[in-house]
Amino acid sequence: QSALTQPRSVSGSPGQSVTISCTGTTSDVGGYNFVSWYQQHPGKAPRLMIYDVTKRPSGVPDRFSGSKSGNTASLTISGLQAEDEADYYCCSYAGSYTFVVFGGGTKLTVL
Amino acid sequence: EEQLVQSGAEVKKPGESLKISCKGSGYSFSSYWIGWVRQMSGKGLEWMGMVYPGDSDTRYSPSFQGQVTISADKSVSTAYLQWSSLEASDTAMYYCARRIVGRTWGFDIWGQGTMVTVSS
Numbered sequence: 754q755s756a757l758t759q760p761r762s763v764s765g766s767p768g769q770s771v772t773i774s775c776t777g778t779t780s781d782v783g784g785y786n787f788v789s790w791y792q793q794h795p796g797k798a799p800r801l802m803i804y805d806v807t808k809r810p811s812g813v814p815d816r817f818s819g820s821k822s823g824n825t826a827s828l829t830i831s832g833l834q835a836e837d838e839a840d841y842y843c844c845s846y847a848g849s850y851t852f853v854v855f856g857g858g859t860k861l862t863v864l
Numbered sequence: 865e866e867q868l869v870q871s872g873a874e875v876k877k878p879g880e881s882l883k884i885s886c887k888g889s890g891y892s893f894s895s896y897w898i899g900w901v902r903q904m905s906g907k908g909l910e911w912m913g914m915v916y917p918g919d920s921d922t923r924y925s926p927s928f929q930g931q932v933t934i935s936a937d938k939s940v941s942t943a944y945l946q947w948s949s950l951e952a953s954d955t956a957m958y959y960c961a962r963r964i965v966g967r968t969w970g971f972d973i974w975g976q977g978t979m980v981t982v983s984s
Contacts, residue, residue, distance in 0.1 A: 787969035803970075
């Protein structure tokens with residue numbers, strides 16, 4: 754069982770928006786503004802999409818955005834495109850003992 | 865180009881030792897933490913630990929403490945992940961990743977992964 758809870762799957766049609774949630778505790782998501790999101794296509798390495806809850810690395814489309822409320826972080830993808838179909842993982846700093854925890858991953862299907 | 869290049873796939877027997885590598889290039893390797901992440905077949909990402917090549921400071925996930933050793937040699941811009949006695953349950957893809965510098969948490973550059981298969 755992963756430390757952070759994500760829905761197993763979400764889906765949307767091209768052009769629509771989808772939101773993936775990531776629920777943790779006050780020891781991780783709720784305690785720090787250090788949530789990151791990763792996209793992983795089959796057979797590929799993960800790619801950083803969002804870090805520090807809302808920041809987007811250069812090269813990541815602005816269709817991807819992050820937010821947080823309490824112990825739940827969210828990744829929103831607007832204007833869905835076929836290439837967005839992938840697995841998405843949230844990740845949070847969890848203090849100086851555990852350091853980093855990941856969510857179990859969410860499979861995004863673009864219908 | 866900033867990149868991390870990992871060593872090739874390995875096939876080992878239970879009880880054998882193994883050391884895989886992750887070589888950085890295109891940036892100041894000593895100045896960034898390098899983390900290791902396990903991904904078992906069809907499963908999610910698991911953070912194992914990280915090393916700061918500048919002074920070899922190392923941090924481990926409690927789940928992997930004592931199970932693996934993480935190290936780095938800044939003279940050759942390479943981080944390592946090693947096992948002293950492999951088990952079948954160590955079969956997985958292993959990724960190294962660079963942590964963004966500063967008071968921030970995110971891993972912005974990833975290696976291509978090293979597949980480790982442990983089978984008798």
